[in-house]
Amino acid sequence: MTNLPEIDANRLWARQTEMDGIGATPGGGIHRLALGEADIEAHRRLNDWARARGWGVLLDDIGNMFLRREGADPSLPPVSSGSHTDSQPMAGRFDGMFGVLAALEALETIDDAGIETRHPIEVAIWNNEEGPRFTPACMGSATYAGVQALEKMLAAEDPDGVTMGQCVADLRAALPDAGRRELGEPFAAFIEAHIEQGITLEGYGNVIGVVTGMQGYRRFRVEVTGQDAHSGTTPRSRRRDAFVAATQMAEALRQAFLDETDTMRFTIGRFEVLPGGISVVPGRVVFTIDMRHPSSETLAAEGDRVVGICKDLKGDCEVSVTEFITSASMEFPEEMRARIEAAATARGFPNQRIYSAASHDARHISRLGPAGMIFIPCWEGISHNEAESATKEDCAAAAQVIADVLIELAV
Amino acid sequence: MTNLPEIDANRLWARQTEMDGIGATPGGGIHRLALGEADIEAHRRLNDWARARGWGVLLDDIGNMFLRREGADPSLPPVSSGSHTDSQPMAGRFDGMFGVLAALEALETIDDAGIETRHPIEVAIWNNEEGPRFTPACMGSATYAGVQALEKMLAAEDPDGVTMGQCVADLRAALPDAGRRELGEPFAAFIEAHIEQGITLEGYGNVIGVVTGMQGYRRFRVEVTGQDAHSGTTPRSRRRDAFVAATQMAEALRQAFLDETDTMRFTIGRFEVLPGGISVVPGRVVFTIDMRHPSSETLAAEGDRVVGICKDLKGDCEVSVTEFITSASMEFPEEMRARIEAAATARGFPNQRIYSAASHDARHISRLGPAGMIFIPCWEGISHNEAESATKEDCAAAAQVIADVLIELAV
Numbered sequence: 001m002t003n004l005p006e007i008d009a010n011r012l013w014a015r016q017t018e019m020d021g022i023g024a025t026p027g028g029g030i031h032r033l034a035l036g037e038a039d040i041e042a043h044r045r046l047n048d049w050a051r052a053r054g055w056g057v058l059l060d061d062i063g064n065m066f067l068r069r070e071g072a073d074p075s076l077p078p079v080s081s082g083s084h085t086d087s088q089p090m091a092g093r094f095d096g097m098f099g100v101l102a103a104l105e106a107l108e109t110i111d112d113a114g115i116e117t118r119h120p121i122e123v124a125i126w127n128n129e130e131g132p133r134f135t136p137a138c139m140g141s142a143t144y145a146g147v148q149a150l151e152k153m154l155a156a157e158d159p160d161g162v163t164m165g166q167c168v169a170d171l172r173a174a175l176p177d178a179g180r181r182e183l184g185e186p187f188a189a190f191i192e193a194h195i196e197q198g199i200t201l202e203g204y205g206n207v208i209g210v211v212t213g214m215q216g217y218r219r220f221r222v223e224v225t226g227q228d229a230h231s232g233t234t235p236r237s238r239r240r241d242a243f244v245a246a247t248q249m250a251e252a253l254r255q256a257f258l259d260e261t262d263t264m265r266f267t268i269g270r271f272e273v274l275p276g277g278i279s280v281v282p283g284r285v286v287f288t289i290d291m292r293h294p295s296s297e298t299l300a301a302e303g304d305r306v307v308g309i310c311k312d313l314k315g316d317c318e319v320s321v322t323e324f325i326t327s328a329s330m331e332f333p334e335e336m337r338a339r340i341e342a343a344a345t346a347r348g349f350p351n352q353r354i355y356s357a358a359s360h361d362a363r364h365i366s367r368l369g370p371a372g373m374i375f376i377p378c379w380e381g382i383s384h385n386e387a388e389s390a391t392k393e394d395c396a397a398a399a400q401v402i403a404d405v406l407i408e409l410a411v
Numbered sequence: 412m413t414n415l416p417e418i419d420a421n422r423l424w425a426r427q428t429e430m431d432g433i434g435a436t437p438g439g440g441i442h443r444l445a446l447g448e449a450d451i452e453a454h455r456r457l458n459d460w461a462r463a464r465g466w467g468v469l470l471d472d473i474g475n476m477f478l479r480r481e482g483a484d485p486s487l488p489p490v491s492s493g494s495h496t497d498s499q500p501m502a503g504r505f506d507g508m509f510g511v512l513a514a515l516e517a518l519e520t521i522d523d524a525g526i527e528t529r530h531p532i533e534v535a536i537w538n539n540e541e542g543p544r545f546t547p548a549c550m551g552s553a554t555y556a557g558v559q560a561l562e563k564m565l566a567a568e569d570p571d572g573v574t575m576g577q578c579v580a581d582l583r584a585a586l587p588d589a590g591r592r593e594l595g596e597p598f599a600a601f602i603e604a605h606i607e608q609g610i611t612l613e614g615y616g617n618v619i620g621v622v623t624g625m626q627g628y629r630r631f632r633v634e635v636t637g638q639d640a641h642s643g644t645t646p647r648s649r650r651r652d653a654f655v656a657a658t659q660m661a662e663a664l665r666q667a668f669l670d671e672t673d674t675m676r677f678t679i680g681r682f683e684v685l686p687g688g689i690s691v692v693p694g695r696v697v698f699t700i701d702m703r704h705p706s707s708e709t710l711a712a713e714g715d716r717v718v719g720i721c722k723d724l725k726g727d728c729e730v731s732v733t734e735f736i737t738s739a740s741m742e743f744p745e746e747m748r749a750r751i752e753a754a755a756t757a758r759g760f761p762n763q764r765i766y767s768a769a770s771h772d773a774r775h776i777s778r779l780g781p782a783g784m785i786f787i788p789c790w791e792g793i794s795h796n797e798a799e800s801a802t803k804e805d806c807a808a809a810a811q812v813i814a815d816v817l818i819e820l821a822v
Contacts, residue, residue, distance in 0.1 A: 089686040090639070132688040197644040217643065219689060228501070228796040231678035231701045232628065232769035233608035236669075238792065243679055244665060247658045254655060258647075267642035268654055269691045271684040275500040277543040278630060278699045280680045280795045288689045290642045358643035358690075381649065384691040385639040 004404050005113035009396035012105040016395065018045065019085075019101065020093045029386025030093050034086035034128035034139075035063060035167035040174050042085040042097070046125065047175050049104065053111055058181035061150055062143040063127035063168040066181055069107055071120040071410065077369065079117070079410040081106060081191045081402050082124030084140070084361060089132055092388020094378060098395055099193040100125055106403035117410035119188050126361040127168075133158045134167075136219075136325045141361035144183050145368055187369035189336065189409045192362040193398040194373060195390050199381035200354055207397045208344040209354035209375030213331035214363050215265075216296055218303040220289040221324050222249065222310055226317040228275060228283035239281050243273050245317040246285035249310045253289065256309055257302060264302065265292040265357065294355060296329045330363055336372030343404040344374075349397045374398050415815050416524035420807035423516040427806065429456065430496075430512065431504045440797025441504050445497035445539035445550075446474060446578035451585050453496040453508070457536065458586050460515065464522055469592035472561055473554040474538035474579040477592055480518055482531040482821065488780065490528070490821040492517060492602045492813050493535030495551070495772060499543055503799020505789060509806055510604040511536055517814035528821035530599050537772040538579075544569045545578075547630075547736050552772035555594050556779055598780035600747065600820050603773040604809040605784060606801050610792035611765055618808045619755040620765035620786030624742035625774050626676075628703040629714040632735055633660065633721055637728040639686060639694035650692050654684050656728040657696035660721045664700065667720055668713060675713065676703040676768065705766060707740045741774055747783030754815040755785075760808045785809050 022045070023030045023038030032038040043065055047057050050067035058066040068078065083099025103123040110121065126144070131137025134156045142148040154165035172178065196202075201209050226240035250268050257266040271287040289306060293299040307321045337353070344351040354375055362371045376398050379389040433456070434441045434449030443449040454476055458468050461478035469477040479489065494510025514534040521532065537555070542548025545567045553559040565576035583589065607613075612620050637651035661679050668677040682698040700717060704710040718732045748764070755762040765786055773782045787809050790800040 088688045088691055091686075091691075130688070131690070132686075135689075137690065197641045199649070215643070227793070230608045230769060230794040231680055232626070232676055232703050233792065233794065234676070235673045236675075236677075237673050238610070241678075243661075243682060247661050250654075250658050251662060262646045262648050264647075265643055265645070266647075267652075267690070267692055269642055269684075269689050269693060270687050271654060271682070271693075272687075273680075273682040275502075275543075276681050276683075277499045277541070277795065278546075278680050279542070279548065279678070279701050280499055280502075281678055282680060282682075283796070290690050292643050358641060381640075381644065382638070383641040383644065384686075384688065385694065 004407060005109050007105050007109045007396060007399045007403050009392060011108070012101060012396055012399050013392045015101045015104065016098065019097050023087065025090055025386055027386040029091055029388065030087045031090050032085065032087040033089065033133040034130065035171055036133065039086050040171055043125065043171060044174055053108065057175065057178045059172060059175065059178045060144060060181040060183050062140050062153055062183065063171050064140045064144055065125040067104065067123040069111060069121050071117045073118045076119045077186045077188045078120040078122045079188045079406055080122040080124045081193070081406060082126065083192050083194055084126045084129035086128055086130050088130050088384045090386055091384050092386060094195045094388055094390045095383055096129055098195060098390060102193040102395060102399040102402055105399040106406050109403045110407060115407060115411065119410040121406055121410050129361055134164050138359065138361055138364060141364040145364040146184055147364050150183065184368065187365065190362060190365045190369055190371045191402055191405060192360055192373045193402060194360055194375060195378035195383060196375040197358050197378060197381065197383035201375060201377040202381065204352055206350045206352045207376065207394055208349045208351035208401060210337050210341045210344070210351055211332060211356050211373035211375055212337060212353050213329060214356040214359055215292050215294040216299050216327050216329040217290060217292040217359060218299060218323060219325045220306055221322045222287050222289065223320045224285045224314065224317050226283050229281040231279040231281055234281055240316045241281050242285045242317050243282040245313060245315050246287060248313045250287065252309050252313055253306065256305060263293060292357065294329060327359060327363065330366065332366060332372045333370045336370050339405050339408065340372050340374055340401060343401045347400055347404070349401070374401055415818055416520050418516050418520045418807060418810045418814050420803060422519070423512060423807055423810050424803045426512045426515065427509065430508050434498065436501055436797055438797040440502055440799065441498045442501050443496065443498040444500065444544040445541065446582055447544065450497050451582055454536065454582060455585055464519070468586065468589045470583060470586065470589045471555060471592040471594050473551050473564055473594065474582050475551045475555055476536040478515065478534040480522060480532050482528045484529045487530045488597050488599045489531040489533045490599045490817055491533040491535045492604070492817060493537065494603050494605055495537045495540035497539055497541050499541050499795045501797055502795050503797060505606045505799055505801045506794055507540055509606060509801060513604040513806060513810040513813055516810040517817050520814045521818060526818060526822065530821040532817055532821050540772055545575050549770065549772055549775060552775040556775040557595055558775050561594065595779065598776065600780055601773060601776045601782040602813055602816060603771055603784045604813060605771055605786060606789035606794060607786040608769050608789060608792060608794035612786060612788040613792065615763055617761045617763045618787065618805055619760045619762035619812060621748050621752045621755070621762055622743060622767050622784035622786055623748060623764050624740065625767040625770055626703050626705040627707055627710050627738050627740040628701060628770060629710060629734060630736045631700040631717055632733045633698050633700065634731045635696045635725065635728050637694050640692040642690040642692055645692055651727045652692050653696045653728050654693040656724060656726050657698060659724045661698065663720050663724055664717065667716060674704060703768065705740060738770060738774070741777065743777060743783050744781045747781050750816050750819065751783050751785055751812060754812045758811055758815070760812070785812055
């Protein structure tokens with residue numbers, strides 16, 4: 001049916017297993033925050049695999065990494081695939097890493113088959129996709145695409161005051177032979193494979209999701225300021241309890257965004273109560289809101305209610321609300337969707353069109369060339385969790401589709 | 412009117428100012444967690460002052476420290492005064508430290524006057540009164556009095572896994588010449604001076620509060636367990652959001668304990684949301700409840716409702732509630748109250764009887780001899796806060812009353 005080369009599912013799974021050991025948690029997951037020790041070790045491992053093939057390794061100024069197999073025509077932009085190696089705290093093994101390794105497997109398959117491409121082909125590893133250590137998330141791809149300013153991103157600090165600039169320097173020091181890549185260089189095409197992080201593919205029994213687009217999101221930081229006070233001596237009437245005000249805001253916000261169709265994604269994921277003593281009335285709470293909806297109109301209208309709800313419930317405290325990141329809903333070009341769909345169908349992988357509820361690096365990279373995404377199922381939709389799981393067969397299917405599409409686009 | 416010696420208000424204030432520099436915060440407060448670097452430095456300073464007077468310095472096995480001026484009759488137990496040097500995080504300058512320095516000033520005054528006492532007189536510095544670094548609070552005095560077991564307390568760990576045993580060894584290393592004091596040695600009497608941490612004295616325009624007793628408290632740890640999940644992809648119907656369950660518990664508990672008289676003190680001071688990523692539905696929340704009431708019956712009845720309220724609101728999560736410390740209401744002996752009152756009145760200090768809403772080391776030490784407490788006003792009742800403030804004159808008044816009572820009891 002096809003004379004395209006077959007990927008090596010065992011090699012792909014062995015690479016996955018090796019990476020599972022870098023930042024492993026006792027609960028069977030991964031704790032590999034962006035450019036921490038484990039994440040840099042993962043980059044070093046990828047570097048070694050590329051070098052063993054004789055490929056180039058490039059770093060850009062924000063810490064994105066590119067494994068590059070040159071093409072016959074040096075004037076052509078690369079055809080690329082990839083994702084990220086960093087994880088959420090105490091999270092899963094496949095989120096990000098699977099997309100990197102599927103891209104690597106595709107390149108190795110093409111290399112083993114001795115196929116000469118006109119375009120260079122690449123594995124892209126976008127820095128700090130997750131964002132818990134350095135805000136904002138998708139930092140590497142957004143900076144590469146010009147959505148974020150380099151200087152500001154390099155100055156971003158983690159909770160210990162370490163800057164992203166220092167971390168990028170650490171990465172460079174770990175890979176002294178890496179070449180340099182300019183930010184913003186265009187792609188002939190970019191494909192990202194990722195676990196779905198939902199239950200749609202599993203529900204329909206499909207293996208490949210052809211991603212049509214991504215829902216938008218708005219993120220807010222809410223800071224409530226009251227006054228620290230002694231818990232034993234301070235009567236209720238004299239308290240300015242930031243925790244009480246903040247929990248009332250949190251509950252009112254949750255109620256406000258309940259929708260019958262269960263489409264809105266409203267989440268308070270970070271909620272810090274200070275100073276945090278058992279016998280101290282808290283004088284300060286800082287919390288984040290992550291709000292997502294496929295409809296840009298709904299997201300705009302509902303998100304605009306956040307400030308009012310918080311102010312109504314501040315009581316004797318002060319409140320400030322900052323929207324620190326906003327991203328509109330987006331669609332991938334039909335040309336890429338059709339290619340991925342055709343490749344999956346040609347291989348006999350049951351597939352479907354699917355909308356992404358999560359955001360991914362391909363959102364930003366789509367500004368620099370035609371982009372597309374492939375989803376595979378993950379067990380019960382569980383993600384950002386140590387229990388996150390995907391099968392060897394599904395990972396292999398995605399790598400096969402990437403290999404087939406890369407050959408089609410790059411030869 | 413009296414031929415008792417006068418304390419030196421300037422010396423007392425100079426010592427306070429010197430201690431204000433140890434663990435000072437940019438906001439004008441103190442961050443001096445139990446047996447951290449700053450707290451050990453405070454102990455060293457007290458040691459040096461005692462040594463300069465030729466007094467003894469003793470340490471017991473749980474890190475309590477005693478500055479001791481010997482009496483004529485070595486068979487008699489000491490007459491003591493003191494408090495603690497440790498603070499809450501980012502807290503105030505007077506909580507604890509003022510009581511230690513008032514006791515020191517009383518001893519120095521007696522020493523300068525060349526008064527020979529039959530009983531030894533002492534300044535006691537109780538270890539880890541506050542408890543934010545090592546649980547439980549009042550660890551030093553409770554262990555000394557046999558309310559807590561030494562081995563268990565030495566094994567207590569701070570959030571970085573450092574044990575109290577290691578900290579006590581650090582303190583001993585910092586004071587290599589300190590002698591040894593056995594736990595549980597009785598007192599002829601013990602007086603603790605402390606800021607009120609409330610607004611009663613300020614409201615009545617009084618300088619000295621003769622403390623009649625202390626309200627009881629119950630403390631609970633509530634752990635809510637759901638499941639970490641991706642905030643963009645996981646619909647509400649599939650979430651087990653520990654934050655949502657925990658905030659509903661917190662709000663329901665607060666409502667349940669609203670009393671018309673504003674007597675109940677219900678506080679959630681620590682509330683940790685895990686894993687804490689902006690885009691992760693939280694799978695775990697741990698929070699503490701501090702509940703205090705002057706009536707032991709009310710405290711018993713209301714505290715017993717906590718478990719039921721939490722279980723009713725757990726939704727799809729799991730919840731466990733642990734009561735980790737309970738303390739009944741207590742009263743000081745009338746003999747000590749009358750002595751303090753008489754001394755304050757003799758000096759012309761406006762005074763009143765007052766009930767303590769906070770807990771203090773004198774609670775436990777009262778098991779080993781007659782104990783009493785003196786309160787002075789603190790500005791607007793603000794405490795456990797960098798803005799905590801007391802006047803030079805009020806501090807001096809307390810030191811004078813202590814000196815007068817110590818002479819009466821020890822000579």
